[in-house]
Amino acid sequence: MSISSFHPPRRILMGPGPSDVSESVLAAMARPTVGHLDPSFITMMDEVKTLLQYVFQTKNELTFAVSAPGSAGMECCFANLVEPGDKVIVCQNGVFGGRMxxxxxxxxxxxxxxxxxxxxAVDPQKLEEALIQNPDAVLVAFVHAETSTGAQSDAKTLVELARKHGCLAIVDAVTSLAGTPLKVDEWQIDAIYSGSQKCLSSSPGLSPVSFSPRAAEKISKRQTKVQSWFLDLNLVMGYWGGEGKRAYHHTAPVNCLYGLHESLVIVQDEGLENAWERHQSNHLLLRQGLEQMGISFLVPEAYRLPQLNTVFIPEGVDDAAVRTQLLTDYNLEIGAGLGALAGKVWRIGLMGHASKQANIDYCLSSLKAVI
Amino acid sequence: MSISSFHPPRRILMGPGPSDVSESVLAAMARPTVGHLDPSFITMMDEVKTLLQYVFQTKNELTFAVSAPGSAGMECCFANLVEPGDKVIVCQNGVFGGRMxxxxxxxxxxxxxxxxxxxxAVDPQKLEEALIQNPDAVLVAFVHAETSTGAQSDAKTLVELARKHGCLAIVDAVTSLAGTPLKVDEWQIDAIYSGSQKCLSSSPGLSPVSFSPRAAEKISKRQTKVQSWFLDLNLVMGYWGGEGKRAYHHTAPVNCLYGLHESLVIVQDEGLENAWERHQSNHLLLRQGLEQMGISFLVPEAYRLPQLNTVFIPEGVDDAAVRTQLLTDYNLEIGAGLGALAGKVWRIGLMGHASKQANIDYCLSSLKAVI
Known part of the structure; x- marks a missing residue:
């Protein structure tokens, strides 16, 4: 056996994530590893927390990055907030509601x-009916930006309904964070999780999360232990907590956090509102080009995510062959359909660093050449 | 708010992990991110599996890296193998037995x-007594190399006892893998987990694991679902499985896996037995120097881990002050005591890339200057 070092091809990532990672984020990941309890690292973690509070638009103390991908961030929210017997209303309009x-x-x-x-989008009226029919429900969960379809739901209204009926709200913001308006405190979201590899354009592997004081209170008053030791927030917060003293819980993914820090600094420097606007205006450019090619969108205009464009595969076009040719001949990745939409749609991402004019032009010209 | 890019200091990492990460591993982590379903990435994952089978010395099909740190690797083993009501004999001789x-x-x-x-070390006789007294036990779990103490247990004998009494064996190899002899198939270990940041000298954040066919059978025949969706091996193996087809489960930490791949190539190129010998001979060099300073070891010689040297803090020496001065003035990290050993011992790691003559000399001279 003799395996050599791996040298990946240089792709343009316009699928549902990971998105293009900028050179500065990659460079940050290659900086020297320090200990996970090193004072310099603790300072950096404090900055990551501050920057995450900014992108989530929250003052929540319990804001940090789970040391694992978005699926673990989802599990962190549910494992901490759901106790055996708790009734949870889950709104599903794609793959990820099923995972909830x-x-x-x-x-x-x-x-x-x-x-x-x-x-x-999730229909608020259906949620309200479910809340009325299930007065014993304690949680509502929904996906803000469905990565499987590119549909955006009205998080503000859905959370208002949850609150009106005495429920806490868990929100999946894996694809929305930093790509589309999201205001955790103003909308009174109780628990939210995202991923590092979508509109933050960091490498996959970390899941930013935030919990409201109400959620933190429910967690601290649990009757049963959180079933996951790794994700138990009562323990994790000893490490991420804001009081200067860091208790060892697990070894943080040091270099991944360097990358997340850098990607958050980039969002800060651009300005969150500017990032939202960039995603929207680039979406309109891509839409124009796709429509000129006769390609239509799955999601009604009112609910379309600017950062994830799900379009019908034109009739007679071979889904897999086109995606393979784009990848092989053009180094361009676009996404396939998931679940019930497999073979019917493509998902074209314009996320974070990948949301730029050059990528749009390249994607449109490559698609024209291949179809 | 204006936070700048993070530039960590350059440390020499001689604590209990993370250990020094080599330039080639850091460079690998900075290579361009590709999609987690990209054919080139799938090929790389296959290579990671082959290389992990080599360092674990196993042919187990179910061998891969959990997309999270060692604590999650531990949880992956227990969450998949323990069903409600299962009796598990846990041997504890340090912090991590308690976590089990x-x-x-x-x-x-x-x-x-x-x-x-x-x-x-774990006393095999006590384990056998417990097995006799608990004929309904189905699992035995122990730590091969206790990171909190630097003691090594006789994994081969302990697994033999488990098997003799009809139990499967779960082994913590976080600190032992690639540093000290470990033979998963020959010793008939059923489930084993490790970390990327110890003797593999990759960045923290991944947990190599391996499961025997017996363990895989128990998992596939569970009466209840694995309580963690993220760690459910029945799902994860759709992604890491060897049959060519990759089902989407979660987004793999792409750049972290580049780093792990490179660190495994380095072990392959050195040769596993050579790596074990290097750890042992460097341990003897460090021991000699420490003993010349009048510093003595916590662990009896027969059980000492070469890669983690736990020594008593000399009388009258201020633990925290010395470690702070080493870090601040010498950029040298050594480890504090954990749990009951806090304030009483230091843990000096010679792990992976950090196990080399230059580090030993530097550590000894720095310690002499500071004490």
Whole structure:
């Protein structure tokens, strides 16, 4: 056996994530590793927390990055907030609502599903009906930006309904964070998770999360232990906590956090509102080009995510062959359909660092050449 | 708010991990991010699997890297193998045996503890007594190399006892993998987890694991779902599985895996046996120097880990002050005592890339200057 060092090809990442990672983030990841309790590292972690509070638009103390991908961030929210027997209303309009259901049930909770068609936003009226029919529900969970469809739901309204009926709200912001308006405190979201590899354009592997004081109180008053030791916030916060003293919990992914820090500094320097506007204006440019090619969108205009454009595969076009040719001949990655949408749609991401004019032009010209 | 890019100091890492990461591993982490389903990435994952099989000395199909630190690797083993009501004999001789107990209980299992003094190896006779007294036990768990004390247990004998009494064996190899002899197949270990940041000298954040066919069978025949969706091996293996087809489960930490791949190539190029010998001979050099300074070891010679030297803090020496001065004036990190050993010992690591003559000389001269 003799395996050599790996040298990946240089791709342009316009799928559903990971998105293009900028040279400065890659350079940050290659800086010398320090100990996870090193004072310099603790200072950096404090900065990551401050920057995450900024991108989440929150003052929540309990704001940090889970040391694992977005799926673990999701699990962190459910494992900490759901106690056995808790009834949770889960709004599903794509793949990730289904994963929420799995999480609720594996935590011993009871999931009440509110279904909307894939590609549609979550219907607030259906949620309200479910809340009225289930007065014993304690949590509402939904996906702000469905990565499987590119549909955006009205998080503010859905959280208002949850609160009106005495429920805490868990929100999946994996694809929305830093790409589309999201205001954790103003909208009174109780628990939220995201991923490092979407509109933050860092490498995959970290999941930014934030918990409101209400959520933190529910967690600290649990009757049962959190079933995951690794994700137990009562323990994790000893390490990420703001009081200067860091208790050892687990070894943080040091170099990954360097990368996340750099990607957050980039968002800070651009300005969050500017980043939102850039995603929107670039979406309009891509839309124009796609529509000129006769390609249409899955999601109604009112709910379309600017950072994830899900379009119908033109009739007679071979899904896999086109994506393979784009990757092989053009080093361009676009996303396939997931679940029920497999073979029917492509998902074209314009996320973070990848949301720029050059990528749009390249994607449109490559698609024209290949189709 | 204006936070700048982070530039860490350049440390020499001789604590209990992370250890020094080589320039080639850091460079690998900075290579361009590709999609987690990119054919080039899938090929690299296959190579990571092959290389992990080599360092674990196993043919186990179910060998891969959990996308999170060692604590999650531990949880992956327990969450998949422990079903509610399962009785598990946990041998504890340091901090991490205690964490195993937490894991068993959070999975709904019953932990029977076999205690040995911190700094001692696990006593096989005590394990056998516990196995005789608990004929209904189904699992035995112990730490091969206790990171909190630097003691090594006789994994081969302990696994033999487990097997003799019809139990599967879970082994913590976080600090032992690639530093000290470890033979998963020959010793018939059923489930094993490690960390990327110890003797592999990659950045923290990944946990290599391996499961025997017996363990895989127990997992596939569970009566209850694995309580963690993220760590459910029945799902994860759809992604890491060897049959060519990769089902999307979660987004792999792409650049971290580049780093792990490179660190494994380095071990392959050196040769595993050579790496074990290097750790041993460098340990003897460090020991000689420390003993000349009148510094003595916590762990009896027969059980001492070459890669983690736990020594008593000389009388009258201020633990924290010395470690701070080493870090501040010499950029040298050594480890503090954990748990019951806090303030009493230092843990001096000679792990992976950090196990070399230059580091030993530097550590000894710095210690002499500071004490």
């Amino acid at each position: 259901k799995e999480n609720v049930e594996r935590c011993g909770g009871v999931a009440v599903m509110v279904q909307d068609d894939w590609g549609q | 107990k937490e894991n068993v209980e959070r999975c709904g299992g019953v932990a029977v503890m076999v205690q040995d003094d911190w700094g001692q």
